[in-house]
Amino acid sequence: MTTSSSTESLARRTLLRFEGALNKIFGNDLNPFYHLGALGFFFFWVVTVSGLYIYVFYDTGVEDAFASVEYLTHEQRYLGGIMRSLHRYASDALVVVMLLHLLREFILGRYRGARWFAWFTGVPLIWLLLAAGINGYWMVWDKLAQYSAVTIIEWFDWLPIFSVPMAGYFISAETLDNRFFTLMSFFHVTVPLFILFLFWVHIMRISYPVVNPKRGLALGMLLAMLVLSLVSPALSQGPADLGIEPGSVGVDWFYLFVSPLLDKWSAGQVWALVGGITLLLGVLPWLPHRFRQIPIAEVSLKNCNGCRRCVADCPYEAVVMRPRSDGLHFAEEAVVTPDRCVSCGICAGACPSSTPFRSEADYVSGIEMPSLPMHGLRAAMTADLAKLQGDVRVMVFGCDNAADIGKLRSAGVAVMSLPCTAMLPPSFIEYALHERQVDGVFITGCRESDCYHRMGGVWTAQRLAREREPRLRGRVELGRIRQYWASSADFSGLASELESFRASLRNGRLT
Amino acid sequence: MIKPLQYMGQGLFYALFFGVIGYFSTWPTYTYLQPDETLIKLSFGHAGQLKEACRERTPEELAKLPMYQRKVTTICPSRERADVVVELEMDGKQLYHVVLPPTGFAHSGTSNIYRRIPVKAGVHTLKARLKDHIGEEFNFMHEETVHLVPGRIMVIDFKSATGGFIFKNKNTTQG
Ligand code: HEM
Ligand code: SF4
Numbered sequence A: 001m002t003t004s005s006s007t008e009s010l011a012r013r014t015l016l017r018f019e020g021a022l023n024k025i026f027g028n029d030l031n032p033f034y035h036l037g038a039l040g041f042f043f044f045w046v047v048t049v050s051g052l053y054i055y056v057f058y059d060t061g062v063e064d065a066f067a068s069v070e071y072l073t074h075e076q077r078y079l080g081g082i083m084r085s086l087h088r089y090a091s092d093a094l095v096v097v098m099l100l101h102l103l104r105e106f107i108l109g110r111y112r113g114a115r116w117f118a119w120f121t122g123v124p125l126i127w128l129l130l131a132a133g134i135n136g137y138w139m140v141w142d143k144l145a146q147y148s149a150v151t152i153i154e155w156f157d158w159l160p161i162f163s164v165p166m167a168g169y170f171i172s173a174e175t176l177d178n179r180f181f182t183l184m185s186f187f188h189v190t191v192p193l194f195i196l197f198l199f200w201v202h203i204m205r206i207s208y209p210v211v212n213p214k215r216g217l218a219l220g221m222l223l224a225m226l227v228l229s230l231v232s233p234a235l236s237q238g239p240a241d242l243g244i245e246p247g248s249v250g251v252d253w254f255y256l257f258v259s260p261l262l263d264k265w266s267a268g269q270v271w272a273l274v275g276g277i278t279l280l281l282g283v284l285p286w287l288p289h290r291f292r293q294i295p296i297a298e299v300s301l302k303n304c305n306g307c308r309r310c311v312a313d314c315p316y317e318a319v320v321m322r323p324r325s326d327g328l329h330f331a332e333e334a335v336v337t338p339d340r341c342v343s344c345g346i347c348a349g350a351c352p353s354s355t356p357f358r359s360e361a362d363y364v365s366g367i368e369m370p371s372l373p374m375h376g377l378r379a380a381m382t383a384d385l386a387k388l389q390g391d392v393r394v395m396v397f398g399c400d401n402a403a404d405i406g407k408l409r410s411a412g413v414a415v416m417s418l419p420c421t422a423m424l425p426p427s428f429i430e431y432a433l434h435e436r437q438v439d440g441v442f443i444t445g446c447r448e449s450d451c452y453h454r455m456g457g458v459w460t461a462q463r464l465a466r467e468r469e470p471r472l473r474g475r476v477e478l479g480r481i482r483q484y485w486a487s488s489a490d491f492s493g494l495a496s497e498l499e500s501f502r503a504s505l506r507n508g509r510l511t
Numbered sequence B: 001m002i003k004p005l006q007y008m009g010q011g012l013f014y015a016l017f018f019g020v021i022g023y024f025s026t027w028p029t030y031t032y033l034q035p036d037e038t039l040i041k042l043s044f045g046h047a048g049q050l051k052e053a054c055r056e057r058t059p060e061e062l063a064k065l066p067m068y069q070r071k072v073t074t075i076c077p078s079r080e081r082a083d084v085v086v087e088l089e090m091d092g093k094q095l096y097h098v099v100l101p102p103t104g105f106a107h108s109g110t111s112n113i114y115r116r117i118p119v120k121a122g123v124h125t126l127k128a129r130l131k132d133h134i135g136e137e138f139n140f141m142h143e144e145t146v147h148l149v150p151g152r153i154m155v156i157d158f159k160s161a162t163g164g165f166i167f168k169n170k171n172t173t174q175g
């Protein structure tokens, strides 16, 4: 067990503070920063639907392309124009949420160890998305398209791919043929399809991925996008004319920033930048750092009855059920996929064999964290509880990724920090409360909807509400249990909540 | 927090989020060519001459060959072509100089150029020269006084079959 580091980065503190403010405004379940990946999916679908509509009216051809988009924008302002605006703004929003998502996962450190997979598969998404957007801007074939196409193609000419410079084809309308437009519209369908495929790969190793934002958030985003589309509809910037250099263009900085950059830097330098960013992001999960993952979950077949609870609760698809291999009369057994396990311990919290009401001192659960075995936790807890003094003794369970509960320790308060709060089997709560070892149990962990291990908060709340296995037993008095979710930025709130809990226990006992 | 305040906060967030998106989707405008500037683009491909000229076989040489080989009467020591050298002068000052090696592994392909050169608009005398052999002198030259209008891209093409350089898309020609 580690306690959360006191040298927490400024970026992390700032992020937590900002998200705390958003929680006040949106509530945790609608906080956009907790749903950046899901918002990415949402904007992708808006882009798809609006794109399909535009596609119906799009003509390929040096002259026809521009004219068909103009028709849509002006003759059909009420629908086509809005669809075009939604298509543009949702694409822009997609870049914004993707970058925020990347930044957030980075700041929270959720890209190392077994999590490398989502991170690594996210990297090509950045470039594919930018490519699709740039491609989209070319489809319009206005002055901006011309500027972007010529600069980008000059940039690609730097690579030793083509022996004849491709930019030469963009010298005049005569050298540019309609096949260019056919090719563009082909790519504008296939690249997004490939992106969708990569989305799927991206979340392949995540259980219960959140791919749809809550309705309130989606509606808010859609409404705001509609307002923007009406106030500032997407417009073209005059037809392209390869004989005239526009000289000055309104740039979509989310997608087209490369072109102005190419004006300041050489093609080689910009390629070096792109290559450098890709390489850096690509190897980031393997760069040296202080983070050490504790040994991964281990199954003890003798203690596994094949109940599937660990499979249901693992947030990273790291446990699977296989046919029984040891001759016991159960149909299945749990098997851990080593390179997927992030060592959160949630599976151990789910396993019925983890219960501390077992007689052996060195009992083993069906699935456990080898460095934090259940019998060890029971022994540590029992020892701590024996030392508690005073009239209101409380056991606090928390997690290593949220508020530092070590600071809550006092004569009447014992604490136990786990890799994830959901590593705690509810039976441990019953155990602490039985025979009045303590007067109350206080449960904390990452902020609601923001569990570092994704599902820990939800599973814990559901287990305590007796909605999910392993359920808290019915005989436990709910008044003796309190949940309060707090990140490292919410320590003072956590401390006062604990005090109020103790006060209520004290009053309850006095009456 | 009470509900109305929350809704106001959400509205503010959405306004900010899509305000930023709306703004940066078009602004700030990017200007990369000043109002008094224009572009000259050099864009063409030209195959340089062979480094070593082919020659006819002498009757004696032919006589030495087996019958079936005698149809080919020229021999080319190498398919390698000379670099193509292009120079552009504006109002007597050199604007651009480039040596274009032939493409292909055997250096037997065309030499290609695509180059964008920003210049001040106005009346200019442009002199383009090209050399496509291993010797010293430029064997193609074209000089013309042109009126370059801001933003209008003058294209310099080259076709040896029609005598060399062609200045295209210029506004007016004087002299
Ligand atoms: C538009 C593109 C993207 C979309 C739509 C997207 C979507 C998602 C979704 C839905 C999840 C699952 C969230 C959850 O349910 O917990 C996720 C996880 C993740 N994404 Fe992305 N993502 C995108 C791009 C990226 C990029 C560019 C990176 C970084 C290079 C990245 C890094 C990650 C990581 C590290 C996780 C896993 C976090 C964890 O282990 O819990 N994603 N993404
Ligand atoms: S510790 Fe258990 S729940 Fe967590 S990732 Fe590993 S197998 Fe899954």
Ligand code: SF4
Pocket (backbone or CB within 6 Å): A299, A303, A304, A305, A306, A307, A308, A309, A310, A311, A333, A334, A347, A350, A351, A352, A353, A366, A367
């Ligand atoms: S929760 Fe425990 S008993 Fe159930 S399948 Fe997993 S390891 Fe086996």
